[in-house]
Amino acid sequence: MIIDVHAHWGPWFFTMEVADSTMATMDRYGIDRAIVSATEAVIYDAPAGNRALAAYLEAQDRLLGYVTVNPRRLREAEADLRAYLPGGRFVGVKIHTDYTGSPVASARLREALTLVAETGRPALVHTWGASVLDLAEVCLDIPGLRVIAGHMGADGFRHAIEAANACDRLYLEPCWSHAPAGRIAEVVAGVDPAQLLFGTDATLIDPSSAFGAVAAAGLSGPTAERIAWRNATALFRL
C-alpha cells in the first residue's frame, strides 16, 4: 500500500503532456491512492481549479483532493473550504508559497494557515531551503495546526530535520526532481518516524524520483510502511 500525499491533476506549462496521466503514473509504481491538487488552482485561479477538481473527483475512487488556497484571496479561500471539505472528497488544503507570492514567513500565509487550522484538516505547504524552519515557527504559533512541509525543504532537508524536531505537528514529504545521495536516509535517521510521509509531485515529477530515493534508503519494513501509508492514514483520517 502506498499513499501519495503530494500529487496533482491537470496540465503544466512545461514541455510535457501529462494532464491525463495521473492514474498511469500511479499504476507504474504501485501507488494505490493519491491526494491531488488541481494545477489550475495552484498556478493560476484557485476557485476555478478547485471547482474543476471537485467535478473530476466525483468519478475517481483512488483520488482525494486538496482544496487549494491562495493566501492573497482569503475570502475566496473561506468559501472554498466551506464548500468542499465537508463533502469528504477533499481531505486537506494546499498552499503554494511561490505561485501566490506568499512566503512562509509572511503575514498572509500565517492568516491562511490560521483559517486552515479551524477546519481541522492538514495543510500541504511548499517549502524550499530554510523556509521549512519558518513553517515550524508558524505551526508552533497556531494551536492545532498540522502542516506537511512539501519537498521537505528540497536542498534544505537538514533544515527540515530541525523543523520536524521543533514541532511535532509538522510532517515531511520528500518529493524533488533531484536525488542527492543519502538525503532520505539522513532525514529518516533524524526525525520521529511518525512525522514522515510519501509524496511524488506527480504529474509534474515522475514518481520514480521520490520512489527511487526512498527505496535507495533501504528502510526497514515498519518504517517503510509508516512512510508509505500508515502515517498518511492517521493524518488524513482515511
Place this chain on the structure above:
Amino acid sequence: MTGMAIEDGPETNGSATPFDAWRLVGELEVTLDVDVLFGAYPDRDGPPGTPGAVMETLAAHRVRAAAVANLRAALFDVRTGNDELLAMAARPGVVPVGAVDLRDPIGAARELERLASEGARAVRLFPDEQGVEAGFPSVRHVARRAARLGLVVLTGGDVRRFWQPFAGLGGSVVFLDTHFYHLGDFLVAAADEPGFHTSTRLLNSPDALETVAAELGADRLLYGSRAPHYEPLVPLLRLATSGLRPAEIAAVAGGNATRLLAETPRRPAL
C-alpha cells in the same frame, strides 16, 4: 469520512517493503554510465568518492562501466587529477574522462591536446563548480578545440545557456544537467545539432524520455547517474519504467554512450 477507508493491516517486520525498486527495474543493466565522479566536493557533505567505493556503488546498481572524471582535476589541479585517472584506464569498468579548467582557457587548450594524445575519448567541463558562465570566451575556446580534436564533450551547466558555445561546431556534446523544466529548449537546440545529446539524470517528468525519443530519437539519450553524489537508482528506475522500446532502453543504458565514445572521429593534435 472519506468513503475510502484504509484497512489497518499488521505491520510487516521482515524485508518486505512497499518501495521495492528492484522489482520494477527488473533485469535492466547499465553498460555505460556517462556521469560518474571520483573524488569529493570540499564544499559539500557527501561521499568521499574513493575509486573503490564508487565502483562498489556502481556494481550494486548493475552499472557495469562508467565514464569517470576526477574532481581533483576539476577543482584543484588538472594535470595530476587527470593523470590519476588515466592511470586507471586498464581498470575494468573505468572509461577515463579528462577534465579541464575553464578558468584557465590557455591551459585548458593545452590539456585537451595532451588528453587527446594520451588516448582520451572525452573531456568533461565543470562550469558551475568553476564559476564559469556560458558566455565567457573560455567556453567557446574550449568547445572549438575539443571539436577540432574529436573529443566528446560532457558538460554540466544550464542547457538553455550552454548549448550556445557548442552550436555550429559539429562536435559531440552530452549535456549532463538537462532538467525536464528545460526540455523544450534542449529539443529545439538539438534539432539543429545532430551531435547534441543529453543525460537522463534530471529528465524525470512522466514523459521526458519518451518526448526526446519521439522528437529526436532515443539515440540522443544517455543514462547518467552522477554517482556517488546522486542516487543511481532514480534514473535507473525512470528508464526501466519508461515507455521506450526494449532496444531503445538498452541503447540509453549504455549502447548510445559506447557508440558515441567509440565512433566520434578522432583527429590528430595540432
